[in-house]
Amino acid sequence: MNGTARPVRNVRSAVFTAAALLIAIVAARADDGAIINRWYSALLVADRTELADLLADDVRIKLEDLDVVQSKQEFIAALDEWKGAVAGAAIRHRIEKSEGGVTTVIACYDFPDNDMLMQETFAVTDNRITASSQAAIAENCEAY
Template identity: 35%
Template sequence: MACRLEEEPMPRLLLTLIAGIAAFTLLPSPCPVFAQTEAPVLEKWYPALFAADAETLGSLLSNDAEIRLEDLGITQTKAEFLESLGAWKDSIEGAAFAWKLAAGAPASATEATALVCYRFPSNELLTREVFTFAAGKITESVQTTEGESCAGF
């Protein structure tokens, strides 16, 4: 007596496999898969700043935010800062930018310090920008000049 193995039709096996994978991937995971950034607000702030995106910048600033450009002696409210973006947009034509969190400085839900390289067509500027956050928004930004070159940045 010969033993005959019944073969499962391939399409049915494939459907079962796909359904099993789909069910597994839809289960809640005890370990969500995402990258935790050290400064999520700044991850949005700098691309918006470099694009002069008033809507995004406005959403990242608290209503009572204060922006201080120490070297220029300028302090701006949220409204004043947003109003200045027209002039900023003109000044960044042809510029390139880069930023990173300052090594050794705290980066948390309430504070972060960034080093920023502004490469304008006619000059470079390296700044230190210290931020204070509350409820996921910038409440204060203090900018000081670190140097007039981005060499080694």
């Protein structure tokens, strides 16, 4: 009897371990999704405090179309100009995939005079964005 009880315990232990790992992965994805939602909400109103809180101190933000890489300080400093550009705009976004701490987002920036469809990626560690890249995929949001 002891010979059969031990494998059952081992199987149970493995099942519980796998379930705990799955729950941790799902929770991490949910946290990353919440961070992404906070990002777009703060970006829409150029909220310096919230954006600074979301960004890691050593973050690198790559704007592919402009061939520019910004530090956290450079990004925050550019928010005055962004605030004027985003006045009256809307930003819609959807998460395309999230794995290994990297989330890919399709975002529609709907400005009063035009719109733009972007693919953006975010690397998230310890609830902070550690890297971000942004590239245009269309000059309108019809494909959103």
